[in-house]
Amino acid sequence: MAHKEHNYAVTVRWTGNRGTGTSGYRDYDRDHTIEAAGKAAIAGSADPAFRGDAARWNPEDLLVASASACHKLWYLHLCADAGIAVLAYVDDAQGTMIDSPQRGCFKEIVLRPRVTIRAGDNPSLAEQLHHAAHEQCYIANSVNFPIRCEPVIEIASE
Structure with missing residues (x-):
């Protein structure tokens, strides 16, 4: 099978200029928007530990979410x-x-999915498929730190 290339275009627009730009480390906000054609903008900033706005998504949040x-x-x-x-x-x-x-750098990401499956379906296979999903995951295959998965499989009541 031939390799397919997929491209992703986003614009990160800094919105934190208080009027004097980066004239000093404490003189600007870390706020930005993350934009892509046809999608709602995401309000971003830095982690509060790095002078960011806690109400906005930071790059670290977005990496874990991805x-x-x-x-x-x-x-x-x-x-x-x-x-x-x-x-x-x-x-x-x-x-x-x-x-x-x-x-x-990131040390690790731990996924803790709680999955409910239909009554009568195979919970052992449902758990095994998490390992297969990890092997296929584009993000997991692209980072240089471990992503662990600790799934919990629940069966829906009939």
Whole structure:
């Protein structure tokens, strides 16, 4: 099968100029918008630890969300192919970042999806498909730190 290339175009627009630009470290806001054609803008900033606005999404939040969403999309696809009906899916994902003087980086992301499947479907297979989803996940295949998955499979009451 030939490789397909997919391209993604976004615009990150800094909106934090208070009038004097970056004249000093404390003289500007870290606020920005993340935009893409045909989509609602996302209000972004830095993490509050880095003088950002806690009410806005920061790059670290978005990285954890991207890993979680990519895994979920693959998982739902694989379940549908395997005949497992997923009725609910909630992931309380968490990322750990190390901020060091030399170089900051993510240490890991832990996905904790709680999945409800249809009564009569195979819970063991539903759990195994998380491993297959991880192997397929574009985000997990693109980062240089581990993404672990600790799924909980629940069976819907009949």
